[in-house]
Amino acid sequence: MADYLITGCNGQLGTELCHLLDEQGIAYTAFDSQGMDITDRDQVMKVITQEKPQVIFHCAAFTAVDAAEDEKRDLNWQVNVDGTQNVADAAKKVGAKLVYISTDYVFDGTNQGEYQVDAPTNPKNEYGKAKLAGEQAVENTLTDYYIIRTSWVFGQYGHNFVFTMLKLAETYDKLTVVDDQVGRPTWTRTLAEFMLHLVQTNAPFGMYQLSNDGDCSWFKFASEILKDHDVDVQPVTSEQYPQKAYRPRHSVMSLEKAKATGFTIPTWQEALQQFLADVTE
Numbered sequence: 001m002a003d004y005l006i007t008g009c010n011g012q013l014g015t016e017l018c019h020l021l022d023e024q025g026i027a028y029t030a031f032d033s034q035g036m037d038i039t040d041r042d043q044v045m046k047v048i049t050q051e052k053p054q055v056i057f058h059c060a061a062f063t064a065v066d067a068a069e070d071e072k073r074d075l076n077w078q079v080n081v082d083g084t085q086n087v088a089d090a091a092k093k094v095g096a097k098l099v100y101i102s103t104d105y106v107f108d109g110t111n112q113g114e115y116q117v118d119a120p121t122n123p124k125n126e127y128g129k130a131k132l133a134g135e136q137a138v139e140n141t142l143t144d145y146y147i148i149r150t151s152w153v154f155g156q157y158g159h160n161f162v163f164t165m166l167k168l169a170e171t172y173d174k175l176t177v178v179d180d181q182v183g184r185p186t187w188t189r190t191l192a193e194f195m196l197h198l199v200q201t202n203a204p205f206g207m208y209q210l211s212n213d214g215d216c217s218w219f220k221f222a223s224e225i226l227k228d229h230d231v232d233v234q235p236v237t238s239e240q241y242p243q244k245a246y247r248p249r250h251s252v253m254s255l256e257k258a259k260a261t262g263f264t265i266p267t268w269q270e271a272l273q274q275f276l277a278d279v280t281e
């Protein structure tokens with residue numbers, strides 16, 4: 001039995017967290033969707049009561065934002081809401097602290113400033129609605145929890161915008177990228193370190209927001225990713241690049257509460273540089 005348990009350990013964040021704990025010599029048990037399908041309440045209860053972790057890092061989620069609008073609408077809800085409720089109930093049963101990851105999509109993106117942790121939510125797409133309901137499941141079930149909202153996640157172990165841009169640049173010499181959606185990219189490494197930091201420092205329970213520091217549009221992010229590539233990156237509007245699910249225009253979340261815990265947050269440019277060095281070495 002280990003103190004830490006990870007759900008969704010094959011995802012971008014779950015895999016990063018496993019590597020971080022391995023590096024630090026910290027014991028944990030990790031479950032993918034085969035080992036513990038979070039929508040299977042009996043399985044969740046059985047596994048978590050057997051393992052009796054002190055902390056559950058809940059990284060499992062349904063993350064296909066556009067599919068959540070129609071053909072995967074039910075699955076989005078089953079995983080992100082019912083699944084999270086199952087994990088929260090099991091955490092309560094064994095007295096474990098729960099770390100739940102949420103999203104900037106709980107906001108509508110109409111605020112031109114930074115969203116504070118207690119800003120009113122107003123999700124506009126199905127994924128954001130389900131992740132918010134997941135937050136509420138955690139808040140209504142437990143007292144010992146950390147909810148961490150994050151955004152624009154990229155890491156070594158999955159599909160993400162950085163890999164998509166690098167791949168497209170192999171084939172095309174000109175790319176168009178949306179320039180009127182502004183947010184904060186997040187390297188899985190920074191997020192995994194913050195998750196561990198919260199529990200290791202016994203930070204106050206509650207809601208946090210964590211991304212890399214600074215902000216940018218997708219166009220600016222793409223330009224930085226491809227600055228050493230021979231490709232012409234051009235800005236376009238959201239209207240010129242329609243997507244099924246609504247995307248917030250300005251979802252920059254305040255990092256002040258995270259910084260107040262003593263955690264140092266690299267800028268997104270620093271994080272990207274380190275990530276690119278890691279994947280190209």
Ligand SMILES: NC(=O)c1ccc[n+]([C@@H]2O[C@H](COP(=O)([O-])OP(=O)(O)OC[C@H]3O[C@@H](n4cnc5c(N)ncnc54)[C@H](OP(=O)(O)O)[C@@H]3O)[C@@H](O)[C@H]2O)c1
Nearest residue numbers: 008010011012013033037038060061063101103150152153
């Ligand atoms: N990616 C982003 O840009 C982004 C932005 C904001 C917030 N977030 C949040 O950050 C967290 C981590 O996201 P991520 O990027 O690491 O996502 P990811 O790469 O899509 O990983 C999610 C993992 O959840 C697992 N999963 C799905 N359904 C499951 C089920 N029923 N039971 C158990 N596991 C299940 C998946 O396993 P299978 O592959 O086996 O299905 C997958 O390994 C999530 O809470 C997400 O909502 C992500």
